[in-house]
Amino acid sequence: MNSINESFFDKVYTIVRKIPHGRVTTYGLIAKCLGTPKSARMVGYAMNSSHKFSDIPAHRVVNRNGLLTGKHHFFGSSLMQELLENEGVIVIDNKIKNFNDVLWDPSTRN
DNA sequence: TTTCTGACAACAA
DNA sequence: ATTGTTGCCAGAA
16 A cells, blocks of 8 residues: 555665665665655664564665664674675675665665 | 653754 | 764653
């Protein structure tokens, strides 16, 4: 059904689920895609709640600097990085290497 | 019920 | 360049 009935969180989850394997996106980019660019913070909070769901690849969402700000919320402190590297994303010092190369724009959906 | 606290990001000084 | 403020929303104490 139309997304107008979905909560902000649900819209975030919908987009995050669409992130292709081996790609990443940012909180602000998702927020902007939802039409609320100032709600980047909410995207992060939505992810915090995403642990209740199983199909949310939260490790593919990073901040606009390509920094793994949410890694501390995973089971281990390095799980997020390992998951990304397992998908071909190179992470150095909590920062994504070739960030522009792996960045996936939800608006572009490519 | 009110208050505080967040996986961010843009802007002001 | 760095620091502080503001916007946004939901859940916990």
